[in-house]
Amino acid sequence: MTMHTTGTRQQWLKARIDLLAAEKELTRRSDELAQQRQRLPWVRLDKDYRFDTDTGTATLAHLFRGRSQLLVYHFMFGPDYSAGCPSCAAIADGFNGFAVHLENHDVSLAAVSRAPLAKLQAFKRRMGWTFSWASSFGSDFNTDFSVMFTPEQQSAGIEYNYRKAPASAQVVESKQVQERTRSDGENPVAQVSKQAGTDPATFLRDLPGMSAFALDDGVVYHTYSTYARGLDGLWGAYQWLDRAPLGRNEHGFWWRHHDKYGAEAAKVA
Template identity: 45%
Template structure:
């Protein structure tokens, strides 16, 4: 935490107003970025992808569930893994509460991993999630969208070549389905670009200590069922 000075209410208001100017600039820039994102050109999805789901084999088109837009989380859970990536789990913790709002605003949500469906469902049950989670174990989807890799020293990730020897990395993608059923890939983001989905960070960024991380989320964040009991509430006000 930055060691900030203690001042009078009047001086605090003056400093807060200065910050508010910057916040408004950021809000306007964020609105501009959203518009530019919506104006990105689209890529027609030519390949047919078939996923293993709890409703049997389904195509990418089926995953839209009657909506024209699809939000997709690329979740790091590879074949044979005992549990999913903690960071991807952290992001997934924020999905369930959004579902009734998104599904009634023309957006369906799906999570995709390369693990087999039984492996996915076992971890999903453990974590208590309800969102739709499907397996791309028998197709090239993860590889085509640059979140799964054959073992190599360098991979194509986040629109660049990076050093990576693992098999999986995180990301988010969005798709649009036209009235004639044609599907388009409209957006993908990787690395820190996925933070826009993580509401916890939005709250932490407002707090006096900020994110309070030593390097990244791995310094404190865990699977939600691995945290120790929360500190007991103070009895000073009782």
């Protein structure tokens, strides 16, 4: 028997109408926040960032691909990873579907990671992705946009999501994983770094985020960046889970690269 509250259709309808009022309030507030984002001052970028892409070396302006707006997802895939971060991959699984809609609204979408292009291309083929993915290997881009940190910065406490905090705590927060240790002694950060093929310290040198840019009269401007829980709205699966009967219902680290679900069960069998 279910342990959840049950009731009549009339009781459900009354509670649902009360919830609808709160949902509408949240929607209106979300609209207001979107307008507030758009009123942020634009910051001119004069640094000559260089990227490796499928079509050769590119500048940040080239990533716009003829459009006036660019959205960049800072994908956690460091040079020493053997695979992309699984939570970043879960977010990126949605890019193929909506990138074409953005493109037809004068917005280009690109992922950017520090791993060399060959690694990104191989993982992209494995995942079956077609969206634009550029390598910032050897560039200051990730450092300048607060998604890459040196071992020295990790030791001192990093500046991430507009505040100073230890790297490990920020990663756990950004991925919505509770701080707990499994029976085998492996914590969530160790679990996720293992899927990326690296150790926790190396894994934590890269963190997730997204940044927005505008191209106006040949000049690139930085308009917005968000990190950690600010990425929740981009995570399509979470938006569905938030509407499921048990919500996110998370117990430790659970997500995988989409081609790895069931792999652990198969090994046991």
